[in-house]
Amino acid sequence: MQLVPHNPTEGIYPASDDYVHALEVRGATRTLYVAGTMGLDANGLAGTSLDEQLALIWSNLRTILAAAEMTVDNIVRITSYLRDASYAEANAQARVAALGGRVVPTTAIVVQTLADDWLVELEIIAAA
Template identity: 30%
Template sequence: MKRDAINAKNAPQPRGGYAQAVKLENFERLLFVSGQIPTDVDDTLPEGFQAQARQVWHNIDAQLKAAGMSKDDIVKVTTFLADRHHTMVNREIRSEYLGSLTPAMTVVIAGIFDTAWLLEVEVIAAQ
């Protein structure tokens, strides 16, 4: 698979850890991961945003592994935050997980299905 990050010079540049667009060529598989919520396999909800964010990324990692993929295959991330005050901590924890990977990305401030959930994240992966 050929993967290129696209950041047009005549448009705003990304502000940390993502690409404005990701172009894929010659890929064989696409995986669409539904919004992952911050509960564990026993439906336990961690306290606080940091713990919930780490649980969400753990859940994403589990879905990727179940499909025979890894975080390196992520090409798009959409994050739904319950409160914009979590923006910077969200960025830090996402960066811990993604490292130098720069997928296309969207962050939306939204009412989330369960008011105890502080975020939900969906991803698209390709190989």
């Protein structure tokens, strides 16, 4: 599988250092669509802080990816649903750390979550 970033610089606003406008996937034979994943522990309880929930989310995503014989290196798209816009920086930092600095197309949206203690939810697409 080959990942080809497309980050035009003319006629469009510039991408920031932590994402790319588009990522072309060539030669993939499998695509994994992961439902929104929350910062819940194995008992279904939400982490008590934003940082704890972000750590749980990335741990949960690694578990889901492993079940499909994939890793975070296979992630090609991320959508973040944030309960508050002030969570954007911590969410971006957690994403950059989890991906080891690799950039993918990403969108963050501020929403009302289904439960008050859910602070952030991530939805990913992975390919192999």
